[in-house]
Amino acid sequence: MSDPLRPSTSIPAEAADLLTRVRATPPLTHCITNTVVTGFTANVLLAVGASPAMVDIVGEAGVFAGLASGLLINTGTPNPEQRAASLEAAAGADSAGTPWVLDPVAVGVLPVRTALAGELLRLRPTAVRGNPSEILALAGAGSGGRGVDALDSPDSALDAARSLADRWGCVVAVSGPTDLITDGVRVVSIGNGDTLLTRITGGGCALGAVMAAFLGAGRAVGADALHAVAAATAVYTIAAEHAARVVDGPGSFAVALLDALAGVDPVDVVAEARIAEMRTRTEAGAR
Amino acid sequence: MSDPLRPSTSIPAEAADLLTRVRATPPLTHCITNTVVTGFTANVLLAVGASPAMVDIVGEAGVFAGLASGLLINTGTPNPEQRAASLEAAAGADSAGTPWVLDPVAVGVLPVRTALAGELLRLRPTAVRGNPSEILALAGAGSGGRGVDALDSPDSALDAARSLADRWGCVVAVSGPTDLITDGVRVVSIGNGDTLLTRITGGGCALGAVMAAFLGAGRAVGADALHAVAAATAVYTIAAEHAARVVDGPGSFAVALLDALAGVDPVDVVAEARIAEMRTRTEAGAR
Amino acid sequence: MSDPLRPSTSIPAEAADLLTRVRATPPLTHCITNTVVTGFTANVLLAVGASPAMVDIVGEAGVFAGLASGLLINTGTPNPEQRAASLEAAAGADSAGTPWVLDPVAVGVLPVRTALAGELLRLRPTAVRGNPSEILALAGAGSGGRGVDALDSPDSALDAARSLADRWGCVVAVSGPTDLITDGVRVVSIGNGDTLLTRITGGGCALGAVMAAFLGAGRAVGADALHAVAAATAVYTIAAEHAARVVDGPGSFAVALLDALAGVDPVDVVAEARIAEMRTRTEAGAR
Numbered sequence: 001m002s003d004p005l006r007p008s009t010s011i012p013a014e015a016a017d018l019l020t021r022v023r024a025t026p027p028l029t030h031c032i033t034n035t036v037v038t039g040f041t042a043n044v045l046l047a048v049g050a051s052p053a054m055v056d057i058v059g060e061a062g063v064f065a066g067l068a069s070g071l072l073i074n075t076g077t078p079n080p081e082q083r084a085a086s087l088e089a090a091a092g093a094d095s096a097g098t099p100w101v102l103d104p105v106a107v108g109v110l111p112v113r114t115a116l117a118g119e120l121l122r123l124r125p126t127a128v129r130g131n132p133s134e135i136l137a138l139a140g141a142g143s144g145g146r147g148v149d150a151l152d153s154p155d156s157a158l159d160a161a162r163s164l165a166d167r168w169g170c171v172v173a174v175s176g177p178t179d180l181i182t183d184g185v186r187v188v189s190i191g192n193g194d195t196l197l198t199r200i201t202g203g204g205c206a207l208g209a210v211m212a213a214f215l216g217a218g219r220a221v222g223a224d225a226l227h228a229v230a231a232a233t234a235v236y237t238i239a240a241e242h243a244a245r246v247v248d249g250p251g252s253f254a255v256a257l258l259d260a261l262a263g264v265d266p267v268d269v270v271a272e273a274r275i276a277e278m279r280t281r282t283e284a285g286a287r
Numbered sequence: 288m289s290d291p292l293r294p295s296t297s298i299p300a301e302a303a304d305l306l307t308r309v310r311a312t313p314p315l316t317h318c319i320t321n322t323v324v325t326g327f328t329a330n331v332l333l334a335v336g337a338s339p340a341m342v343d344i345v346g347e348a349g350v351f352a353g354l355a356s357g358l359l360i361n362t363g364t365p366n367p368e369q370r371a372a373s374l375e376a377a378a379g380a381d382s383a384g385t386p387w388v389l390d391p392v393a394v395g396v397l398p399v400r401t402a403l404a405g406e407l408l409r410l411r412p413t414a415v416r417g418n419p420s421e422i423l424a425l426a427g428a429g430s431g432g433r434g435v436d437a438l439d440s441p442d443s444a445l446d447a448a449r450s451l452a453d454r455w456g457c458v459v460a461v462s463g464p465t466d467l468i469t470d471g472v473r474v475v476s477i478g479n480g481d482t483l484l485t486r487i488t489g490g491g492c493a494l495g496a497v498m499a500a501f502l503g504a505g506r507a508v509g510a511d512a513l514h515a516v517a518a519a520t521a522v523y524t525i526a527a528e529h530a531a532r533v534v535d536g537p538g539s540f541a542v543a544l545l546d547a548l549a550g551v552d553p554v555d556v557v558a559e560a561r562i563a564e565m566r567t568r569t570e571a572g573a574r
Numbered sequence: 575m576s577d578p579l580r581p582s583t584s585i586p587a588e589a590a591d592l593l594t595r596v597r598a599t600p601p602l603t604h605c606i607t608n609t610v611v612t613g614f615t616a617n618v619l620l621a622v623g624a625s626p627a628m629v630d631i632v633g634e635a636g637v638f639a640g641l642a643s644g645l646l647i648n649t650g651t652p653n654p655e656q657r658a659a660s661l662e663a664a665a666g667a668d669s670a671g672t673p674w675v676l677d678p679v680a681v682g683v684l685p686v687r688t689a690l691a692g693e694l695l696r697l698r699p700t701a702v703r704g705n706p707s708e709i710l711a712l713a714g715a716g717s718g719g720r721g722v723d724a725l726d727s728p729d730s731a732l733d734a735a736r737s738l739a740d741r742w743g744c745v746v747a748v749s750g751p752t753d754l755i756t757d758g759v760r761v762v763s764i765g766n767g768d769t770l771l772t773r774i775t776g777g778g779c780a781l782g783a784v785m786a787a788f789l790g791a792g793r794a795v796g797a798d799a800l801h802a803v804a805a806a807t808a809v810y811t812i813a814a815e816h817a818a819r820v821v822d823g824p825g826s827f828a829v830a831l832l833d834a835l836a837g838v839d840p841v842d843v844v845a846e847a848r849i850a851e852m853r854t855r856t857e858a859g860a861r
Contacts, residue, residue: 038609043775043824054609054610055651056651057651081654106340113347248546249549250333251542252542255825258825258828259824259826263822364630364631365631396641397638400634486620486836535833537832538836
């Protein structure tokens with residue numbers, strides 16, 4: 001049903017360009033995220049050049065989503081205040097045209113966040129980011145995972161991702177050794193990264209925030225959302241490779257990742273990105 | 288009233304074995320813990336090889352405690368949602384037979400958590416972990432401490448620990464330069480560790496989570512709860528010794544502790560553990 | 575309207591003395607702060623020698639503020655429980671004479687915290703710490719900032735700071751490349767620090783906690799509040815300079831800052847502080 005993946009040169013160039021833009025004009029990046037990773041997420045955003053703001057209360061989240069360049073909603077620890085603030089923020093982002101990312105942490109197994117993620121999907125996220133189990137659960141399929149772990153493979157989740165993207169008109173990113181990103185028609189794969197990202201808390205959650213920052217920066221220049229999400233992924237996973245080279249374990253990796261995000265050169269992004277893309281036959285009317 | 292402490296060789300061997308098991312089959316470790324240390328605690332669990340999940344809301348905590356291998360409830364920042372979720376989780380763990388650890392942070396001085404800890408005790412924790420002041424307060428004695436600091440010594444808390452263990456049928460671990468762990472009859476002392484553990488936040492709280500992980504791994508092989516708690520303590524404090532050798536201060540210690548937890552070899556645990564045990568006369572009916 | 579700034583030698587000496595006192599008798603420092611920086615703030619307090627306690631729930635915050643040596647209230651993520659606990663704590667501190675610091679994060683733009691900060695001001699903080707935009711907003715002026723960023727300069731905020739200090743009888747500290755601290759009459763400037771402090775989350779928030787610790791230690795020896803706030807700033811920003819010398823980026827800077835806070839010698843504080851003071855004409859009745 002689809003063409004083979006072909007190496008992309010345009011997306012790495014766009015990633016380098018967006019990284020430069022993020023650093024030149026820090027996108028105000030609004031995060032409603034779980035209490036485990038708030039500090040690390042803010043530090044990741046600061047390191048890459050963005051300006052984080054964690055505004056997660058009712059009466060402020062909606063207003064702020066309208067002012068921000070990009071928004072992340074992560075369902076990792078969805079207490080009642082955050083649930084209400086998330087819905088307020090998503091509605092505010094939708095009204096203002098602020099691009100936003102939904103990271104449906106641990107949906108499927110846990111009932112409260114699963115219901116919340118369903119409501120949030122209806123508020124039209126620009127992108128959804130998750131591990132294979134989460135994407136399968138969100139699409140109404142899958143083995144359910146066991147919380148924050150992914151028991152399914154990215155490939156097995158690709159059909160679910162495309163179906164989610166089609167149905168909700170969003171970009172869907174599936175994390176894994178190879179990250180897959182789709183808008184339902186196009187599929188981009190990114191082969192950068194390091195397994196140490198799975199040995200620190202927030203390794204995936206913080207990438208969702210970087211996606212929101214790059215979507216914000218990209219919107220200002222009319223960038224394609226699929227490409228902005230791919231750009232964020234490429235920059236983040238290339239920085240992870242740089243960090244992994246100099247460390248002794250997961251503790252020093254988390255520290256080195258922040259240093260690498262601050263130091264990564266746009267030229268390196270172009271040189272090191274392992275990005276391929278394909279176009280499914282659907283677009284050609286073959287479905 | 289009791290025999291002198293004798294060096295143990297069986298507990299270090301069991302600690303090495305449980306560490307290997309944790310890494311081979313990561314126990315899903317459910318934590319309801321304070322907002323100060325959630326990130327560090329998750330990173331400690333990931334580093335040692337366990338799989339953390341911070342599920343602290345009503346409607347999910349009970350379900351998840353039934354799925355998890357082990358559960359930690361820490362009363363450090365017990366907002367109303369966490370209090371209700373803690374009771375739900377403890378009940379869920381009790382029903383499902385999931386071993387769980389209560390870390391009654393700052394009980395005694397502060398009324399809300401003191402009442403909560405009393406309720407939680409009735410839900411039959413597998414183990415209680417605290418500093419001497421907390422253990423004395425929980426046993427209805429002691430000077431009260433002054434929050435998170437321990438003003439009392441482990442030895443002064445040992446009688447309180449034994450009485451708590453007797454009354455509630457749990458293991459009680461008292462932290463200090465020498466850690467003491469008792470089930471009311473047996474007492475295990477562990478002489479590993481480093482004072483830098485008291486110079487970082489979460490140094491003790493994260494150990495509670497490691498105990499939950501080791502109890503989970505231990506349950507699968509029928510390990511004794513006292514030994515599983517001792518094993519967690521030995522692995523953690525030996526890693527702390529490794530970390531302390533290579534650092535310049537508390538910031539780099541916290542980072543190096545994560546690296547050391549990921550890198551510590553089971554062979555080192557056997558070689559370096561300073562564990563002694565005694566059996567009180569009670570068991571022989573001498574009380 | 576005011577005398578030029580003159581180098582101060584007495585404040586550096588007092589800073590060195592207070593640092594020694596903090597380490598000798600760790601002030602119990604009560605923090606109600608935002609969920610992004612709780613862990614880092616606690617680690618900063620531990621590193622400098624203070625004893626942190628994050629007590630942010632209703633029913634405990636008021637009691638604990640009476641027991642603590644110093645209190646920080648930071649409005650970064652003011653959920654309903656924290657808002658109520660903040661008012662309870664501020665009232666408790668006021669009753670007990672506990673010095674306390676208000677850090678009005680992102681006031682001006684966001685309505686809920688702006689109202690809260692107004693209420694807290696009426697409960698008489700000993701000191702207020704903010705970036706220029708926050709201080710201008712709190713004084714009812716300014717461009718509003720855009721959340722946690724400061725769009726205004728410290729100098730532009732100095733008049734607002736003096737007016738706030740006059741009106742509420744508190745010390746006001748305005749952060750920036752040069753920190754300015756005033757009690758309405760006197761102005762102290764501190765030229766230490768490093769821009770990396772703005773590239774990590776909590777760089778400013780944690781300083782508010784150190785101010786609370788130094789106010790607590792200073793109160794015990796009858797130190798002037800303006801000088802205690804200046805001492806905290808000098809110690810913290812000198813440690814930041816030490817840390818900046820040895821790092822590769824923001825990740826390693828945050829770690830090295832903790833090491834530097836633990837290692838900074840009082841002698842270095844005296845030698846390296848760049849502190850100047852002036853007295854405005856107001857005091858001489860010239861206004």
